[in-house]
Amino acid sequence: MSEQAHSVTGIDSRKLLMWIFLASDCLFFGALISTYMIFKGNINNPPYPTDRIVNGEFFHGLLNIPLTSASTFVLLMSSVAMVLAVYGAQNNNLKMMKGWLISTIGLGIFFLLFQVYEFRHFLHEGLGISTNQFGASFYLMTGFHGVHVGIGVIILISLLFGTFRRNSLGPDTGFHIETAGLYWHFVDIVWIVIFTLVYLMPY
Amino acid sequence: MENTHSSDANHLSIKQYLKIGALLTIITIVELIASYVALGALLVPILLILSAIKFVIVVAYFMHLRFExxxxxxxxxxxxxxxxxxxxxxxxxxxxxxxxxxx
Structure with a gap:
């Protein structure tokens, strides 16, 4: 590790930068989740997120909790796979690192497929981004989260290709994998919050 | 300059990481069951507490913030x-x- 990479605090500048980025992303997702929470109780027209009776008419809720629980489980397991990939990289175990990195990428893509299925189902049920407040805030929030997962998958694929090309661990590979892992786990904790507040909360 | 970053450090063992993964899965299952059981006014605080526990576990142990x-x-x-x-x-x-x- 180069000496120039360390800040006056003794923390690697690149790691410090990643944590500052994640902190700023907290505010970003905080605003998106707030918007959803505000609009959730003030939806003017169907479809609705949860079962609702409006003027004596019953409307089925769109949110599919069992399906989303499965996708949440997939993302949680991808975090476990990621931390094991970091462990492999930090212990010079190339095979272990590659294996768990491929698992993380696969689980990330699987999560994105869940999201594509959910979006397509919602569109089929008549919920577009401009249909009502639910559609606008839901697609914006979960869509941005999906974009984060997509970017994470691209980062991990590029790191994996790097190790395949060299067929060894470079001097900074462990650090790069660890930093990418920070981003990946952050995407996971954002989903933990979204899953609870958006899918499980009755209000 | 002292190298204080933790890239080379083994914070936990593979077994411990797997145990944490199992714990996160169990908490998610409990959350799911709680959302279907009629818990009344207790549901929201229970879900928030369980979610907070998962959040803290991932940040502290997977992101290694506890050791940073x-x-x-x-x-x-x-x-x-x-x-x-x-x-x-x-x-x-x-x-x-x-x-x-x-x-």
Whole structure:
């Protein structure tokens, strides 16, 4: 590790930068989740997120909790796979690192497929981004989260290709994998919050 | 300069990481069951507590924040608390005056 990479605090500048980025992303997702929470109780027209009776008419809720629980489980397991990939990289175990990195990428893509299925189902049920407040805030929030997962998958694929090309661990590979892992786990904790507040909360 | 970053450190063993993964799965299953059981007013606090436990576990052990420099914890905690305040302030504002969201 180069000496120039360390800040006056003794923390690697690149790691410090990643944590500052994640902190700023907290505010970003905080605003998106707030918007959803505000609009959730003030939806003017169907479809609705949860079962609702409006003027004596019953409307089925769109949110599919069992399906989303499965996708949440997939993302949680991808975090476990990621931390094991970091462990492999930090212990010079190339095979272990590659294996768990491929698992993380696969689980990330699987999560994105869940999201594509959910979006397509919602569109089929008549919920577009401009249909009502639910559609606008839901697609914006979960869509941005999906974009984060997509970017994470691209980062991990590029790191994996790097190790395949060299067929060894470079001097900074462990650090790069660890930093990418920070981003990946952050995407996971954002989903933990979204899953609870958006899918499980009755209000 | 002293190298204080933890890239080379083994914070936990593979077995411990797998145990944490199993714990996260169990908490998610409990959350799911709780959302289907008629818990009344207890449901929201239970879900929030379980979600907070998962959040803290991932940040502390998977992101290794428990073992990192205090400054990193302070940066992240400050931003998270600020985001939480924004959420609470906005929700409180619109619940206090629901007509605002209908304009």
């Amino acid at each position: 420099h205090r400054l990193l914890s302070q940066i992240f905690t400050f931003a998270f608390v600020l985001a939480l305040c924004i959420l609470l302030a906005l929700v409180a504002l619109f619940i206090y005056d629901p007509s605002i969201s209908n304009r």
